[in-house]
Amino acid sequence: MELVEKVGTIQEEHLKSFEEKIERGDAIEPRDHMPESYRKHLMRQMSQHAHSEVIGMQPEGNWITRAPSLRAKQILLAKIQDEGGHGLYLYSAAETLGITRTEMIEQLHSGKAKYSNIFNYPALTWADIGAIGWLVDGAAIVNQVSLQRTSYGPYSRAMVRICKEESFHQRQGYEIMANMMKGTKDQQAMAQDAMNRWWWPSLMMFGPHDSESPHTGDAFKWKIKRASNDELRQKFIDKTVQQAEVIGLTIPDADLKWNEAKNCYDHGAINWEEFHRVIAGNGPCNKQRMAHHKKVHAEGAWVREAAEAYRLKKGQ
Amino acid sequence: MATDTQLASWEVFMQGKPGANYIHAGSVHASDKKMALQNARDTYTRRGEGTSIWVVPTDAIVASNPDDNDMLFDPANDKAYRMPTFYTMPEGAKAI
Numbered sequence: 231m232e233l234v235e236k237v238g239t240i241q242e243e244h245l246k247s248f249e250e251k252i253e254r255g256d257a258i259e260p261r262d263h264m265p266e267s268y269r270k271h272l273m274r275q276m277s278q279h280a281h282s283e284v285i286g287m288q289p290e291g292n293w294i295t296r297a298p299s300l301r302a303k304q305i306l307l308a309k310i311q312d313e314g315g316h317g318l319y320l321y322s323a324a325e326t327l328g329i330t331r332t333e334m335i336e337q338l339h340s341g342k343a344k345y346s347n348i349f350n351y352p353a354l355t356w357a358d359i360g361a362i363g364w365l366v367d368g369a370a371i372v373n374q375v376s377l378q379r380t381s382y383g384p385y386s387r388a389m390v391r392i393c394k395e396e397s398f399h400q401r402q403g404y405e406i407m408a409n410m411m412k413g414t415k416d417q418q419a420m421a422q423d424a425m426n427r428w429w430w431p432s433l434m435m436f437g438p439h440d441s442e443s444p445h446t447g448d449a450f451k452w453k454i455k456r457a458s459n460d461e462l463r464q465k466f467i468d469k470t471v472q473q474a475e476v477i478g479l480t481i482p483d484a485d486l487k488w489n490e491a492k493n494c495y496d497h498g499a500i501n502w503e504e505f506h507r508v509i510a511g512n513g514p515c516n517k518q519r520m521a522h523h524k525k526v527h528a529e530g531a532w533v534r535e536a537a538e539a540y541r542l543k544k545g546q
Numbered sequence: 547m548a549t550d551t552q553l554a555s556w557e558v559f560m561q562g563k564p565g566a567n568y569i570h571a572g573s574v575h576a577s578d579k580k581m582a583l584q585n586a587r588d589t590y591t592r593r594g595e596g597t598s599i600w601v602v603p604t605d606a607i608v609a610s611n612p613d614d615n616d617m618l619f620d621p622a623n624d625k626a627y628r629m630p631t632f633y634t635m636p637e638g639a640k641a642i
Contacts, residue, residue, distance in 0.1 A: 261609060325573070330552065531550045
C-alpha cells in the first residue's frame with residue numbers, strides 16, 4: 231500500500247515537472263518524463279507525417295520519365311529525393327519516442343497508421359506536378375511552419391530542417407503553373423483543370439473544422455499543435471488567392487470572397503463527405519498507393535538482408 | 547542467413563564549416579560504417595550543409611538522465627569566480 235502511494239507521488243511529480251516545462255515553453259526531450267498519452271499522440275502524428283512524406287513520392291514519381299525537359303526532370307528528381315529525406319528525418323525523430331522503424335512500417339501496412347489523404351489522388355497531367363508543388367506543398371508548409379514551435383524537441387528540429395527545404399518545392403510548382411498559363415490555350419486549360427482538382431483536397435489537408443476535430447484538446451494543452459486546423463487553412467487561402475490571380479488561374483470556389491471586416495477570405499463549404507470517403511479507403515488511389523509501398527518493401531528485403539549478411543561476414 | 551531488419555541506427559554529427567563544432571543532425575539506419583556515412587551524406591547534406599560528417603552507433607551514445615540535472619549541473623551555479631566579470635580590475639588598466 232505504501233509502495234503504491236509512493237509510486238503515485240512520483241508519477242504526480244513527473245507530470246508536474248512535465249507541465250511546468252510545457253508552460254515555460256521548454257522543449258521536451260526524449261529522456262524527459264512525459265505522460266503516456268503525450269507520447270502516444272506524438273507517435274501517431276509523427277509516424278503519419280513520415281508516412282505522408284514517403285507515400286507522397288508516388289504521385290510525383292509517376293512523372294519522372296515524362297518530365298517535359300531535362301531541367302524539369304532534374305528538379306523533379308531533387309524534389310522527390312527531398313520528400314524521401316523528410317520521411318527519414320521524421321522516422322528518426324519518431325524513433326526517439328521508443329517506436330521502431332519496423333513497427334511504424336507494419337502499422338502503415340496494416341492500416342493502423344494513416345498518411346495524408348491528399349496522396350490518394352492521382353497526378354494525371356504535367357500540370358498536376360505544378361499544382362502539387364504549389365498547392366499541396368504550399369499547404370504542408372503552412373502547417374509545418376507552425377509545427378516548428380511544437381513542444382517535442384526532435385519533432386521541432388525535424389520541422390525546422392524540412393521548412394528550409396520545402397520552399398523550393400512550392401516555388402518550382404508555382405513556376406510550372408505560371409509557365410503553363412503563359413502557354414497555349416490547351417496548356418492554360420490543363421493548368422486550370424489541375425487547379426480545379428487539387429484546390430479542395432488541398433484545403434482538406436488541414437483536417438476537419440475546429441468544431442469537429444477530436445484530438446485538438448490535449449494537443450493544444452501540450453503545445454504539440456500550435457495553431458488550429460481552421461486558422462492554418464485560412465492562412466493558406468489568404469496567401470494563395472493572390473498567387474492564383476497573378477498568373478490568371480481561377481479558384482474553383484464560387485463563394486470565395488474578401489471579407490473586409492474579418493480581413494480575410496470567406497470560402498465555400500468543403501465537401502467533408504468526400505474527405506471521409508477517401509480517408510475510409512475509397513479514394514481514387516488508396517489501394518494502389520499501399521500496394522506499391524508493400525511491393526517495394528518486399529522487393530527490397532533482399533538488399534537489407536544482403537547488407538546484414540555482408541556486415542556479419544566482415545565481423546563488424 | 548541474415549534476416550530482414552531495418553538495419554542499425556547511427557547518430558549523425560556534422561561540421562557546418564571548417565573549424566566549427568560538430569553538431570548533431572539526426573540519425574540514419576545502416577548496416578555498417580561505410581553505409582552509415584553514405585546515408586548520412588544523402589540524408590543530411592543535400593545542399594552543402596557540411597564539410598565533414600561523423601557517424602556513431604546510436605547505442606554507443608551515453609546520455610545523462612534529466613532526473614540527475616540538479617546533481618550534475620547545480621554545482622556550477624555558485625562558482626561565480628569562474629567568470630571573468632567576477633574580478634575587479636584596477637581603474638585605467640587596458641587590454642585586460
